[in-house]
Amino acid sequence: MKRATGEILNVTELFEHKPTKVKNFGVFLRYNSRSGTHNIYKEYRDVTRVGAIAQMYDEMASRHSAREKSIHIIDIKEIPAKLCRRANTTQFHDSQIKFPLTHRIPRNGLYKSVFSAKRPHTFMC
Amino acid sequence: MISKFSLFVQIGRVVMINQGQFINKTAVILDVLDQNRVLVHGPTTGVDRHVINLKWVSLTKIVLPVQRGARSASLNAAIKKVELEKKVxxxxxxxxxxxxxxxxxxCDFGRFKLRVQKSKLNKKVTGLVRQKVNEANRAAHKKAVAQKAKHTKKVPKTK
Structure with missing residues (x-):
């Protein structure tokens, strides 16, 4: 928030009751785009509300070119799985979830140097 | 469709952590946040229950029979049951x-000894390889000579 649009009245750090449990968060927010003001609802999966909001700021900046100063968080709620609406959230609601990592880039050891005699193996089955 | 993959991100998969505070330690995947991040815990290896990026881990072939978001007690029991430390x-x-x-x-002397051992081994290997190559060459030469003799015998001499 810009200094011209508001004033900080209170600062409270949010501590999570269960910071090791994966939860779904629904975020209601209002933001000013280049052409107008929009109310939107977004969902995130995270272990903390703070993490979910951080994800939200990143996503708003990337998808909507909205910076922090133009975003106004209306509400954030932890929501049960059955009330989740977004496919990107519900696709991970599966206790039998299973997917491979298709393209792996080794980041340590052999490939630390700029030049290497061996090509890296990026496909790990 | 038959998948070529055999290692999957799934609940109970044991992972080796390659970066950060818990480097070179193993942990178990207990929940999947999204396609990049998972919740891991390694009670026996000293890895706290925390969220980790999949870029920081490598998957192993071990999978434990645990439930999603399993608590420490049941995770410990599962680890004990399959003797995870041995497998890891x-x-x-x-x-x-x-x-x-x-x-x-x-120490310095240890490295020296290692170097000597290594050079000894390499010399032995090179010797053996050379021996095999020489044998093969000799055999090939013999064969060629024999064939040539056979060939020349068959062809009748013409005046």
Missing amino acids: AELPASKLIAARAAKSAL
């Missing part, structure tokens, strides 16, 4: 880590 020690990644640790713990 047999992993190629663990062996590599152990070998690296042993090498870095060597």
